[in-house]
Every structure is written in C-alpha cells, then in structure tokens.
Amino acid sequence: MLELAILGLLKERSMHGYQLSKRLTDTLGFWRVSYGSLYPTLRRLDQQGAVEKVFDQVEVGRRKNVYRITEKGEKLFFELLQDANTETGEDRFRVRLAFFKYLAPEARIRLLERRRTFLEERLGTIEASLSGDRDGTDTYTRALMEHGAESTEQDIAWLDDLIQAERNIAGRATTKAKGKPAKGGTKRRSKRSTTRTKGLRGKERTT
Amino acid sequence: MLELAILGLLKERSMHGYQLSKRLTDTLGFWRVSYGSLYPTLRRLDQQGAVEKVFDQVEVGRRKNVYRITEKGEKLFFELLQDANTETGEDRFRVRLAFFKYLAPEARIRLLERRRTFLEERLGTIEASLSGDRDGTDTYTRALMEHGAESTEQDIAWLDDLIQAERNIAGRATTKAKGKPAKGGTKRRSKRSTTRTKGLRGKERTT
DNA sequence: GGTTCGATATATCGGTTCGATATATCGTTG
DNA sequence: CAACGATATATCGAACCGATATATCGAACC
Numbered sequence: 001m002l003e004l005a006i007l008g009l010l011k012e013r014s015m016h017g018y019q020l021s022k023r024l025t026d027t028l029g030f031w032r033v034s035y036g037s038l039y040p041t042l043r044r045l046d047q048q049g050a051v052e053k054v055f056d057q058v059e060v061g062r063r064k065n066v067y068r069i070t071e072k073g074e075k076l077f078f079e080l081l082q083d084a085n086t087e088t089g090e091d092r093f094r095v096r097l098a099f100f101k102y103l104a105p106e107a108r109i110r111l112l113e114r115r116r117t118f119l120e121e122r123l124g125t126i127e128a129s130l131s132g133d134r135d136g137t138d139t140y141t142r143a144l145m146e147h148g149a150e151s152t153e154q155d156i157a158w159l160d161d162l163i164q165a166e167r168n169i170a171g172r173a174t175t176k177a178k179g180k181p182a183k184g185g186t187k188r189r190s191k192r193s194t195t196r197t198k199g200l201r202g203k204e205r206t207t
Numbered sequence: 208m209l210e211l212a213i214l215g216l217l218k219e220r221s222m223h224g225y226q227l228s229k230r231l232t233d234t235l236g237f238w239r240v241s242y243g244s245l246y247p248t249l250r251r252l253d254q255q256g257a258v259e260k261v262f263d264q265v266e267v268g269r270r271k272n273v274y275r276i277t278e279k280g281e282k283l284f285f286e287l288l289q290d291a292n293t294e295t296g297e298d299r300f301r302v303r304l305a306f307f308k309y310l311a312p313e314a315r316i317r318l319l320e321r322r323r324t325f326l327e328e329r330l331g332t333i334e335a336s337l338s339g340d341r342d343g344t345d346t347y348t349r350a351l352m353e354h355g356a357e358s359t360e361q362d363i364a365w366l367d368d369l370i371q372a373e374r375n376i377a378g379r380a381t382t383k384a385k386g387k388p389a390k391g392g393t394k395r396r397s398k399r400s401t402t403r404t405k406g407l408r409g410k411e412r413t414t
Numbered sequence: 415g416g417t418t419c420g421a422t423a424t425a426t427c428g429g430t431t432c433g434a435t436a437t438a439t440c441g442t443t444g
Numbered sequence: 445c446a447a448c449g450a451t452a453t454a455t456c457g458a459a460c461c462g463a464t465a466t467a468t469c470g471a472a473c474c
Contacts, residue, residue: 001459002459002460016423016424017423017424017425018422018423018424019423021423025332026332026333026336027336027344027348027352028348028351032296032461033460033461034460034461034462034463035423035424035425035426035461035462036425036426036427036428036460036461036462036463037459037460037461039424039425039426040425040426040459040460041459041460043425063423063424063467063468064422064423064424065423065424088239088433089239089432094351097347097350097351098347098348098351099347100347101345101346101347125232125233126233129233129234137234138308139308140304140305140306140307140308141234141235141305143304143369144235144301144304144305145234147362147365150361151358151361151362154357154358154361155354155358158354162350208430209430209431223452223453224452224453224454225451225452225453226452228452239432240431240432241431241432241433241434242433242452242453242454242455243431243432243433243434243454243455243456243457244430244431244432246453246454246455247430247431247454247455248430248431270438270439270451270452270453271452271453272452272453296461415474416473416474417472417473417474418471418472418473418474419470419471419472419473420469420470420471420472421468421469421470421471422467422468422469422470423466423467423468423469424465424466424467425464425465425466426463426464426465427462427463427464427465428461428462428463429460429461429462430459430460430461430462431458431459431460431461432457432458432459432460433456433457433458433459434455434456434457434458435454435455435456436453436454436455436456437452437453437454438451438452438453439450439451439452439453440449440450440451440452441448441449441450441451442447442448442449442450443446443447443448443449444445444446444447444448
C-alpha cells in the first residue's frame with residue numbers, strides 16, 4: 001500500500017524520500033510513515049524498475065536521492081489501484097480516495113459503497129455491543145464506544161455525500177437526463193436518522 | 208500494545224484466544240487484530256509467565272486454551288499502562304483509555320491533554336495545508352483533508368468533555384469515595400477554546 | 415568567528431503486526 | 445447425515461513501526 005501511495009505521489013512530480021515523507025504525512029491521509037518502511041520500499045521499487053534515480057542538479061555535496069516514476073511504475077500503479085479486493089483498514093481506503101481521479105466514476109462508486117457497507121456493519125456491531133451490554137462495561141469503555149459510533153455515523157454521512165456527487169457525474173455522463181435533478185452537489189445533505197441498522201443494504205455483491 | 212490490551216481484558220476474566228479477538232474487535236477500540244499477532248503474543252505472554260493456561264472443563268471437545276492472568280502479569284500490565292511515553296498512533300490511545308479506571312485521575316488528565324495537543328497540532332498542519340495550497344490539490348485530496356479536519360475537531364471537542372469530567376472528579380477528590388466518573392459529562396457539545404497552538408484557526412466555513 | 419541548535423536527509427535494525435491461509439470441530443438446518 | 449457457517453487454533457512471509465545513528469545545512473546567539 002505504501003507502494004501505491006509512493007507511486008501516486010511520484011506521478012505528480014519527482015521527489016526524494018524526505019519530501020515523500022512530508023507529503024504522506026501532511027496532505028495525503030495524514031498518516032505517519034516510518035522511514036523504516038519508506039526507504040526500503042523506495043529501494044525495492046527502484047530495484048524492480050518502477051522508479052529510477054534522477055541525478056540532475058546535484059551541485060555541491062547535496063546528498064539527495066530524487067526518484068522519478070517509470071512507465072513500468074505507472075503500470076504497477078494502476079494495477080495496485082484497481083486491486084480493491086483487499087480493502088479493509090482505514091489507510092488503504094484513504095490512499096485510494098486520494099487517487100480517485102485516476103479511476104472511472106463507476107469504480108469510484110463501487111469503492112465508496114463497499115466502504116459504506118463496511119462502516120455500516122461496524123456501526124451495527126458497536127451499537128449491538130452498546131445496547132446488549134447491561135452494566136458490564138465501565139464508563140470509559142462506554143465513552144469510547146459511543147464516540148466510535150458517532151464518528152462512524154459521520155463518516156457514513158460523508159461517504160453518502162461523496163457517493164451522491166459521484167452519481168451526479170456518472171448520471172450526466174452516460175445516461176440521458178431524466179428525472180434526476182440533484183441540485184446542490186457536494187454540500188451537506190443526507191441526514192441519516194436510521195440508527196437501526198439490521199440487515200439493510202440491499203444488493204449484496206459477492207466480493 | 209497488544210500485550211497491554213490482552214492483559215487488561217484477562218484482568219476482567221479469563222478467556223481463550225477467540226474470545227479475546229472478539230472483545231478486541233467489538234468492544235475495545237473496535238480495531239481488528241490479526242490472529243497472526245494475537246496467538247503469538249499470547250504464547251509469548253505465557254512463556255514469560257504473565258499469563259497461564261487454565262485446564263478446567265477440558266473433558267470432551269477440549270480445543271480451548273483458556274488463559275488466566277498471573278500476578279506477574281498484573282505487574283506487567285501496570286508497567287505498560289504507565290508507560291505513556293510513546294503515545295502516538297490512534298490505537299495506543301484507545302487501549303489506554305479503555306483501561307482508564309486503573310489510572311489515577313491526574314494521570315488520566317495528563318494523557319488526555321497530551322492527546323489533545325497532538326490532535327491540535329495535526330489539525331494545524333491540515334489547515335495550513337488546506338489554506339496554503341494554491342489549487343495544487345484536486346477535489347478528492349481536498350475532500351479527504353477537509354473531512355480529516357472536521358473529524359479531528361470533533362475528536363478534540365470530545366476530549367475536552369472527558370478532560371472536564373476528569374477535572375470535576377479530581378476537584379472533589381480528597382475523599383476516598385471510589386468516585387464514579389461524573390455521568391453527566393459524556394454528552395458532547397462543550398466549549399472549545401483555549402487553543403494554545405497557532406492563532407489561525409476557527410474559520411467556521413460551514414463545511 | 416565559532417558553536418550550538420533545529421530542520422533536512424538518508425539509512426538500518428529488531429521486533430511487531432498484518433493478511434492470507436490451513437485445519438478441525440461444533441451447531442444448526444434441510 | 446451431509447452440507448454449511450460459526451467457532452477455534454495455528455503459522456508463514458511480507459509489510460510495517462519505533463528507535464536510533466549519521467551527517468549536512470541554515471540560522472541564531474554571544
């Protein structure tokens with residue numbers, strides 16, 4: 001997954017390790033990457049020909065290893081991006097979302113809905129745990145779970161917005177305009193009140 | 208950190224691996240633990256004498272390894288819990304919060320405030336990145352960051368509530384009354400100010 | 415002028431965790 | 445009773461984390 005993130009960033013512009021680290025932490029998903037995985041991954045990518053070192057304006061004693069993505073690397077990038085099969089874990093989703101512009105709208109929607117299903121399931125288990133646990137849990141565990149439920153609900157609402165926006169795009173791209181006004185676009189909508197989440201979500205897909 | 212979580216759960220009652228896995232995923236921080244780390248950790252704890260196997264209702268089926276915490280394990284638990292030195296990363300904080308009842312109120316407040324500082328810093332970098340990025344970022348990255356900022360703000364507000372509740376307890380301490388943590392305070396919505404970080408914050412830009 | 419200091423930059427080591435998978439038993443249902 | 449899903453334990457290799465070592469650069473400070 002680090003490979004995917006690195007390749008995606010190098011697609012925009014060539015960088016050296018330290019810059020990659022900053023971009024990974026700050027802008028992209030703001031999830032901390034250890035040098036203990038960044039540099040080895042970078043070297044691994046280099047050895048398999050997905051990236052290459054750039055020696056240009058070295059000047060004086062500057063020891064910077066600037067990397068550039070190769071065509072092989074571009075291909076690898078799209079393979080990894082398409083491989084949404086194994087998508088659990090927060091970070092993986094974030095990284096993929098960050099490179100959504102390289103995916104077709106339908107693929108985006110598929111990914112967003114899968115994520116939504118996952119969060120909905122999690123919310124279900126949390127709420128089941130909250131309601132079915134008579135005085136077994138202490139205050140702090142309870143606070144933790146309640147906050148978790150709240151955050152998850154907000155994440156779902158956010159996903160709903162993204163999905164809606166994506167549908168608007170896909171709608172006017174393929175099918176003809178027909179009774180799908182969907183005005184505002186990416187503003188806050190989808191006030192979810194259905195806290196009851198047992199076995200909804202129609203259309204289960206096998207994957 | 209898995210050690211801490213396991214020991215804390217075994218402190219409540221003896222369990223076998225699968226039950227631990229469920230408790231870890233569902234109630235405690237609902238963060239998925241792989242069996243590839245759970246079982247080895249369990250065995251490691253066994254070998255170093257922090258937990259021990261319990262063979263009571265073996266008899267039939269008998270493929271359950273029930274573990275019980277030892278006195279050595281209890282000591283280890285408190286050591287690990289106190290070692291808040293290395294506290295970055297979501298999960299570590301959650302696990303510690305789940306076992307807050309074993310910490311003194313001052314220690315709790317210290318941990319909560321450290322977490323708060325961390326989140327405040329992160330929020331700062333996100334917002335700096337958001338405002339200082341002249342159209343370099345695409346829609347999706349931007350959405351990601353905005354949502355991240357929002358979530359972080361809510362986390363901070365939640366922390367504020369917890370800190371406030373903790374202060375109330377600590378304030379009326381002095382009496383050994385086995386204080387039960389102020390049930391009234393865990394309902395979100397509190398003032399959020401006292402930002403001792405950078406001055407630039409609080410855009411209130413309606414999503 | 416020198417030197418302390420923090421940010422930049424690369425690298426590696428040991429240990430932990432992840433993801434996938436293999437195996438077997440139990441409980442239920444058709 | 446066979447099929448099936450949930451329970452339960454286990455292990456492997458690869459990825460990843462946290463800490464640490466090293467070195468250079470640009471300022472700041474006396």
